[in-house]
Amino acid sequence: MSALLYIVISIAIVVAVFLLLAAVTKSEYTVTRSVVIDQPKQVVFDYIKYLKNQDNYSVWVMMDPGMKKEYTGTDGTVGFKSSWNSDNKKVGQGEQTITGINEGEMLNSEIHFIKPFEGLAKASMITDALPLNKTKVTWTFTSKMAYPMNIMLLFMNMDKMIGGDLETGLVNLKNVLEA
Numbered sequence: 001m002s003a004l005l006y007i008v009i010s011i012a013i014v015v016a017v018f019l020l021l022a023a024v025t026k027s028e029y030t031v032t033r034s035v036v037i038d039q040p041k042q043v044v045f046d047y048i049k050y051l052k053n054q055d056n057y058s059v060w061v062m063m064d065p066g067m068k069k070e071y072t073g074t075d076g077t078v079g080f081k082s083s084w085n086s087d088n089k090k091v092g093q094g095e096q097t098i099t100g101i102n103e104g105e106m107l108n109s110e111i112h113f114i115k116p117f118e119g120l121a122k123a124s125m126i127t128d129a130l131p132l133n134k135t136k137v138t139w140t141f142t143s144k145m146a147y148p149m150n151i152m153l154l155f156m157n158m159d160k161m162i163g164g165d166l167e168t169g170l171v172n173l174k175n176v177l178e179a
Contacts, residue, residue: 019148027144031162034138035170039177041129044137045104047177048125050075051082051096057172059165064088077101092116096123119143137173139166 037044047053052075054061061067067086073079076098083095093115099122100108106126113119121143128136141162145152 023147027147028142029144029158030140030142031159031166032138032140033163033166033170034136035167035174036130037135037137037174037177038133039135040133041127041135042104044135044177045107045127048127048137048173049098049101049107051080051098051109054082056176057169059168059172060091062172064091067091089116137170139170141166 052071061084064086067084067088070083072081072083075082078098078101081095081097084091085093092113094111094113096109096111098107099110100106104127106124108122108124111121111123113121121141123142124138124140126138126140128138130136
């Protein structure tokens with residue numbers, strides 16, 4: 001057998017193992033972080049249900065204060081869409097749409113990333129009343145990586161990568177609401 005044939009067979013085996021590994025690797029990931037804010041639940045919820053207020057606490061929005069933004073609909077209601085476009089590759093282009101509101105309890109949204117990579121994610125912010133007029137806010141981010149790119153989830157710690165940004169955003173939110 002020639003050396004070229006060995007190389008071709010070796011590459012085919014590596015590709016087959018890669019594709020098989022991707023076939024058995026999870027494709028969805030969820031990242032969740034929480035913070036306790038020294039404000040009543042309704043005050044906190046009334047702030048987070050407006051996507052425009054993310055300008056004051058979201059790490060991703062703060063990465064490029066000069067990004068182009070467009071809004072469609074009425075903020076704080078289902079169907080409201082916030083679109084952004086930035087030359088900063090970490091921010092890129094995308095849109096976030098409010099998909100559900102359980103008044104005073106939960107805000108659900110869908111995030112459509114357009115650039116630099118196409119993707120969809122779901123986000124939720126849940127408020128829970130605590131004693132002494134405090135509120136626990138839980139921010140959850142769920143997304144998928146399509147086959148065969150999902151194999152990257154074996155090597156990337158999405159909880160660590162995204163979790164830090166969620167934590168910083170929640171600390172920012174806490175600082176804004178407790179000021």
